[in-house]
Amino acid sequence: MTARSESDETMLDQALAWQAALERDDADWDGYMAWLEADPRHREAFDSVALVAAAVADHSGEIGNLLAAQTSAEQPRKRLSRAFAYVGGGLAAAIALMVAVPVLQPPPIQTYRADDGSSRSIALTNGIHVVLSPASAIDVHGGDASRIELVHGEAFFDVRHDPARSLTVSAGAYSISDIGTRFSVNRAGDDFRVGVSEGRISVGSDHVERDVEVSAGHQLIASGDGLTLSPIAAADVGSWRGGRLSYSNAPLGLVIADISRYSGKLVLIDPSLEKTHFSGTLVIGDGSKLLPDLATVMGLEVRAEGRGVRVGAAPSR
Amino acid sequence: MSPIDQDELEVAYGVHRSDLMRLLLARTGNREEAEDLLQELWLRVKQNPAGPVLNGRAYLFRMAQNLVIDRLREQQRRMQRERRWSDTTTDFAAAGVEPVDQRRSAEEAILDREEIAALTSAIANLPEGARRAFELHKIQGLSHVEVASILGISRSGVEKHMAVAMKYLRRALMD
Numbered sequence: 001m002t003a004r005s006e007s008d009e010t011m012l013d014q015a016l017a018w019q020a021a022l023e024r025d026d027a028d029w030d031g032y033m034a035w036l037e038a039d040p041r042h043r044e045a046f047d048s049v050a051l052v053a054a055a056v057a058d059h060s061g062e063i064g065n066l067l068a069a070q071t072s073a074e075q076p077r078k079r080l081s082r083a084f085a086y087v088g089g090g091l092a093a094a095i096a097l098m099v100a101v102p103v104l105q106p107p108p109i110q111t112y113r114a115d116d117g118s119s120r121s122i123a124l125t126n127g128i129h130v131v132l133s134p135a136s137a138i139d140v141h142g143g144d145a146s147r148i149e150l151v152h153g154e155a156f157f158d159v160r161h162d163p164a165r166s167l168t169v170s171a172g173a174y175s176i177s178d179i180g181t182r183f184s185v186n187r188a189g190d191d192f193r194v195g196v197s198e199g200r201i202s203v204g205s206d207h208v209e210r211d212v213e214v215s216a217g218h219q220l221i222a223s224g225d226g227l228t229l230s231p232i233a234a235a236d237v238g239s240w241r242g243g244r245l246s247y248s249n250a251p252l253g254l255v256i257a258d259i260s261r262y263s264g265k266l267v268l269i270d271p272s273l274e275k276t277h278f279s280g281t282l283v284i285g286d287g288s289k290l291l292p293d294l295a296t297v298m299g300l301e302v303r304a305e306g307r308g309v310r311v312g313a314a315p316s317r
Numbered sequence: 318m319s320p321i322d323q324d325e326l327e328v329a330y331g332v333h334r335s336d337l338m339r340l341l342l343a344r345t346g347n348r349e350e351a352e353d354l355l356q357e358l359w360l361r362v363k364q365n366p367a368g369p370v371l372n373g374r375a376y377l378f379r380m381a382q383n384l385v386i387d388r389l390r391e392q393q394r395r396m397q398r399e400r401r402w403s404d405t406t407t408d409f410a411a412a413g414v415e416p417v418d419q420r421r422s423a424e425e426a427i428l429d430r431e432e433i434a435a436l437t438s439a440i441a442n443l444p445e446g447a448r449r450a451f452e453l454h455k456i457q458g459l460s461h462v463e464v465a466s467i468l469g470i471s472r473s474g475v476e477k478h479m480a481v482a483m484k485y486l487r488r489a490l491m492d
Contacts, residue, residue, distance in 0.1 A: 012487075018482040022382070023461065025371075029340065036343035043346055047389055052487045054390045056455050059433045064456040066437045243404045243434075281404045283431050296423030297402065 008045075014189045015045040019053065022191030111135035114153075116264045117287070119241065124148075127160030133240055135261035153261055154186040155193070156238035161199065174222060178202040181216070184238035193250060194221040197237035223251035224274060236281075245290070252276040256311065259294065262287040266308025273300075273313060329373030330362050336374070337381050354384050398424050432490070439489035443482050445469075450478035485490045 018032055036042050056063065114120035114132035122130045124145045129205070130138060136153020151170040157169060161180025169176040171187040174194075181199025186192070194203060200215040208227060214220045219232040228249070237247035245258055253269055255278045260267040262284055280297060282290050295302050301314040330337070337358065341351035358381050370376045402424055440448060440456075446468070453464045454475070461479075465472045 012484065013480065016483055017476070019483070020461070020476045020479060022379075025375070027378075029375065033336075033340055033343050036340075040346055046344075048487055049483055050386045051389060051393055052483055052490060053455070055388055055432055055485070055490065056436060058390075059429065059436065060456050062433050063437050063440065065453075066433070067440060067452060067456065070437075070441060161376060237440070244431075281427070283427055283434070285430065285434075289430070293423055293427055297420055297427075299420065303439065 008041075011039075011041055011045040012049070015042065018046065036040035060260050110140045111137060111151075112140065118260075126162065126165060126167075129158040131156040131158075131238070131241055133258075133261065137266070147261070148186050150185050152187060154184060154240065154258065155240060156182070156184045158182045170258075173207060174203055175203045176201050177211075182237070182275075183214075184240075186254060186256050186258070188254050191251050191254045191257070192222040193219060193254055194234050195237035197234040215309045219248065221250060221254075223253065239281075240284065243284050245284060247278050247280060249277045249279050252278055255294065259290045263290055266306075267291060268305060268308060268310040270310060273311065321472050326362055326370060326373055326376070330359060330377060331351040333377055337377055340378060340381055341385065344382070354381065354388070357384055394425070394428065397428055401428075435489055436486060439486045440482070443485055447481040447485070450475050451482035454479060455482075 006063070014035065014038055016236070018035060021027055022029075022032060025059070036046070071105055077092060084209060112120070112122050112130070112132060114134050114136050116135050119134055120132045122132065124130060124140060125143070126145060128145055128148075132138065133154040133156075133263065134153055137151040138155055139149040139151055141147040141149070145164075146165070146167055148167070148169045150169065157179070159167065159179050159181060159200060167177070167179050169179065169185060170294055171185050171192055171194075172212065174192050176183075176185065176194060179199075179201050181194040181201055182197060183194055183199075183201055185194045194201070194214060196214050196216050198216050200213060202211045202213055203220055204211040205222070205227075207222070212227065214229065217231055217234045219230055219237070221228045221230070230249060232248045233246075236248065237244040240258075245255070252273050255268045257266050259282075277299075278298060282293055284290065291311070295311060299314050300311045301312050302309050304310075334355070336342065338351060338355055341354045341358075342348060343431070345351050361384075362377070377415060398421070440451060443451060449468060450464055453459045453467060454461065459467070461472050461475045465475045468475070470478075
């Protein structure tokens with residue numbers, strides 16, 4: 001530990017001590033001011049502590065309810081399992097399901113799907129790890145899993161680099177090759193998105209003359225408008241594994257398809273919105289708030305239609 | 318010391334004005350902001366009659382301190398919103414179709430839910446003693462003394478638990 005980080009720690013301790021001391025009726029405000037004036041970094045340390053306390057104070061009611069529900073729901077279990085329960089059903093299920101699938105007599109095509117409401121983690125042969133988003137499916141071809149097809153939904157791939165291997169991941173009209181990396185592929189009808197968080201990949205299609213290289217921190221989106229390569233925060237790639245849907249200029253159709261999968265509800269999109277794009281982050285939770293959140297953020301109208309709902313542009317006033 | 322009333326609080330403001338300015342300056346590191354906050358403090362003293370106050374100076378210091386933290390929190394939220402949702406990247410914002418207030422409140426709601434989830438998960442993962450002390454004090458609003466008597470530990474024991482909890486939560490919110 002460096003001297004600087006040691007003193008950061010000391011300042012943090014002092015800030016916490018002052019925070020507690022100031023709660024007293026007979027608080028020593030003069031001592032507190034002298035401490036603040038002694039070093040501008042004291043102010044920063046105090047700010048960081050005060051902001052945490054303010055965040056807790058803002059939400060103490062809801063946090064209290066959640067904690068109470070948690071305690072009564074699972075009394076005797078180990079604390080560890082309670083921790084996972086908080087992360088959300090999807091990730092907890094993913095951890096629980098992280099088991100190797102032995103492929104002894106490989107069938108020509110093996111299908112893996114994740115049910116509604118939970119994601120699924122699959123360890124394939126050759127160091128290929130796949131996390132399937134809820135209501136998604138992949139077909140794995142061949143005993144060596146040399147070709148994987150994303151049938152629908154979204155999948156995150158973590159593939160050990162092996163120059164001797166040839167692996168292709170296809171999604172509709174698009175195929176991804178030259179893989180030794182971590183990336184997330186999403187397919188909804190003809191819309192396609194791949195984001196790379198580590199390494200690089202190459203994407204080919206009948207629609208383009210040459211393959212497109214996509215490196216870490218970039219995404220390639222295909223929609224009615226053709227292919228678009230753009231930067232994306234590496235941490236946002238596959239962020240759904242941690243309970244968030246992150247988009248950067250994604251076609252609304254793709255966003256709506258994701259929401260459909262996560263909410264288990266049929267969501268249709270008005271044709272007038274097909275060229276619309278969305279940037280932002282949605283919190284998955286139990287999936288039920290995704291559509292209302294998106295609708296409010298984007299000013300969309302949601303109305304019931306048949307067995308599902310349809311989103312359209314809100315009438316302008 | 319006997320309780321003072323509203324007029325006396327205004328007098329106390331006059332008497333301790335320079336001390337309050339000193340606190341605000343030390344708290345913000347910025348003279349303009351400190352002066353602005355001092356002005357806001359005066360308006361609050363005028364507009365929001367306090368109940369009987371025992372110690373006018375401590376009361377005003379606390380008000381000033383809270384003003385600084387409220388403003389910090391607003392800044393933090395605004396930055397979070399700007400980081401997450403850029404107005405120029407959705408076609409609808411450009412077209413000016415959606416009502417700004419409604420959009421903003423939806424964004425706030427999303428940030429709130431996320432913050433609540435992060436905090437709840439961090440609290441649930443605290444060491445047992447720190448978690449109980451934190452819940453009693455910060456969630457249920459009991460004083461340090463009350464928490465100490467419920468847990469059967471000393472007041473400084475409660476403060477130690479609180480420091481552990483706050484450090485843990487600070488880290489959880491930063492990640």
